[in-house]
Structures are given as structure tokens and as C-alpha cells.
Amino acid sequence: MKGTVFVELLKMAETEFGEDVVDNVLDNADLDSGGVYTAVGNYPCSELVTLVTAFSEHSGLSGEVLQKAFGHWMLKNFGDNYPEFFKDKKDSFEMLEAIDGEIHVEVRKLYPEAELPRFSTSRTSENTLEMHYSSPRPLAAFCHGLIEATTEHFKQRAEITQKVPTNANVNARFEIRLVDQPAEPPVHAD
Ligand code: HEM
Known part of the structure; x- marks a missing residue:
């Protein structure tokens, strides 16, 4: 998937949950990219799913609610x-x-x-x-x-x-x- 999608997901999470939660999720998630995304890069969609799942665990909101909000x-x-x-x-x-x-x-x-x-x-x-x-x-x-x-x-x-x-x-x-x-x-x- 396009890097923009990841950059925007992290921006939304930062706005909703704060920078500390985003840093924490990126530090602890097992991501091939290392959690470093550029808008022009391309990354596997599975990383998006991993991130949504981690934000869901942090926030108590379901993955579905988060995906919808991201839409x-x-x-x-x-x-x-x-x-x-x-x-x-x-x-x-x-x-x-x-x-x-x-x-x-x-x-x-x-x-x-x-x-x-x-x-x-x-x-x-x-x-x-x-x-x-x-x-x-x-x-x-x-x-x-x-x-x-x-x-x-x-x-x-x-x-x-x-x-x-x-x-x-x-x-x-x-x-x-x-x-x-x-x-x-x-x-x-x-
Ligand atoms: C100006 C309007 C739109 C633009 C420029 C646009 C562009 C894009 C781009 C750049 C991606 C990411 C592709 C990738 O990461 O490789 C994407 C994915 C997607 N778009 Fe659009 N899109 C638009 C409107 C919509 C709308 C209104 C819908 C809803 C029906 C939609 C449904 C989707 C879905 C569901 C995906 C995720 C990929 C997937 O499910 O396989 N898009 N779109």
C-alpha cells in the first residue's frame, strides 16, 4: 500500500491518542519497515492491519471502529x-x-x-x-x-x-x- 496511507494513519492516531501512544505502538510492533514510512514508499498492507490492531489494543476501540474512522x-x-x-x-x-x-x-x-x-x-x-x-x-x-x-x-x-x-x-x-x-x-x- 502507498506510504501516504500509513503516514495518514499515524497522523490520525497522533491526533486521537497522542504522540506517546504512537511511539509506543511503533516501538513494540514487529514491523519489517521498522515503523518508518515515507509518503512515496510502498509497504505491505499487513503492516496496516498490525498497526490498526495495536491501536485497537491501546484504545479499547474495535479494529472495525478504527478502520471506519480512518475512512x-x-x-x-x-x-x-x-x-x-x-x-x-x-x-x-x-x-x-x-x-x-x-x-x-x-x-x-x-x-x-x-x-x-x-x-x-x-x-x-x-x-x-x-x-x-x-x-x-x-x-x-x-x-x-x-x-x-x-x-x-x-x-x-x-x-x-x-x-x-x-x-x-x-x-x-x-x-x-x-x-x-x-x-x-x-x-x-x-
Ligand atoms: C478522490 C477520491 C479518491 C482517491 C484519490 C482515492 C485514492 C486511493 C488511493 C491512493 C488508495 C491507496 C492505494 C494503495 O495504497 O496502494 C485508495 C485505496 C482505497 N480506496 Fe480510494 N480513493 C478515492 C475515493 C474512494 C472512495 C469514495 C472509496 C469508497 C467507496 C474508496 C475506496 C477505497 C478502498 C476501500 C481502498 C483500500 C484498498 C483496498 O480496499 O483494497 N476510495 N484509494
Whole structure:
């Protein structure tokens, strides 16, 4: 995986748990990289899993909760660093539908060594999108966080459910259902 992902995970952990916890985890985890990551390097995904597990032990938060939080963190990072991918999309469904055929395709051109998942999507009703996530990496909860953060980025309220995959080649099946936005408060002329 790309070094940026590791650099950002450590930044999130530093913000959430403090520098001492991060130092402690890096000192004690058995990492081939020695816990030294540069944004331009590439490192095995297994190290990401080791780090998430260690932060989970330190914080008492489950690995799933941490992966989800990291999905939110990374979407903010993508929004800041790659605004061009967001700006021509009218809502979260358009954005999510563009990941596999457009956004990750561009990412692969920029970084040929990127390890990217595959997605297939279908609109099952006017306000429901089904998204199938396939990857050799165990990052479905990270994906869940990215999807949640995408709906928030477009200021849409959604209920996201992870369903049991029916296809053996798929790691996770998400149903994203937009729920009614709260009505705008009436504007009172004083
Ligand atoms: C502008 C938006 C986006 C950019 C620039 C982007 C780029 C990237 C990059 C650079 C990686 C790391 C690849 C590696 O480490 O080798 C990645 C991984 C990933 N991306 Fe995206 N991404 C974007 C949006 C999204 C969204 C909205 C989703 C959610 C559906 C998503 C799902 C994933 C997942 C789950 C991974 C982890 C790898 C795996 O599960 O196999 N991405 N993406």
C-alpha cells in the first residue's frame, strides 16, 4: 500500500491518542519497515492491519471502529488533495459510481503500484445505491467509513448497511439509502 496511507494513519492516531501512544505502538510492533514510512514508499498492507490492531489494543476501540474512522480521515485527505475528482459530481451516488471506472483508474495512472479494490454499483431504487466491494485486503470497514464520509461530504443523510455478500468474489455489499433531509428552518424577517 502507498506510504501516504500509513503516514495518514499515524497522523490520525497522533491526533486521537497522542504522540506517546504512537511511539509506543511503533516501538513494540514487529514491523519489517521498522515503523518508518515515507509518503512515496510502498509497504505491505499487513503492516496496516498490525498497526490498526495495536491501536485497537491501546484504545479499547474495535479494529472495525478504527478502520471506519480512518475512512473518514482519508476522505477528508482526498477532498483536500484531489478536489478535481469531487467537483464535477452532483451528489454522493455519482461520486461512488465513479470510483471504479474513473477515480481509481486515474489513481492507477498516477501510481501504477497502487493496490486498489474493485467496485460494482447498481441503483436499486431512486434513493438507494448498492455497492459491491472486492479486494484481497481486509479493509471492508475502512471502505464503509469512506462511503459514510462521501455522503457527508455531499451533505446528504444516508443509512448505510453492510450486508452479507451473496457472491464469493465480493468481500462486502453495502446498501446506501438516502433519507430525507431535515427541512430548512423557515426564514423569519425581523
Ligand atoms: C478522490 C477520491 C479518491 C482517491 C484519490 C482515492 C485514492 C486511493 C488511493 C491512493 C488508495 C491507496 C492505494 C494503495 O495504497 O496502494 C485508495 C485505496 C482505497 N480506496 Fe480510494 N480513493 C478515492 C475515493 C474512494 C472512495 C469514495 C472509496 C469508497 C467507496 C474508496 C475506496 C477505497 C478502498 C476501500 C481502498 C483500500 C484498498 C483496498 O480496499 O483494497 N476510495 N484509494
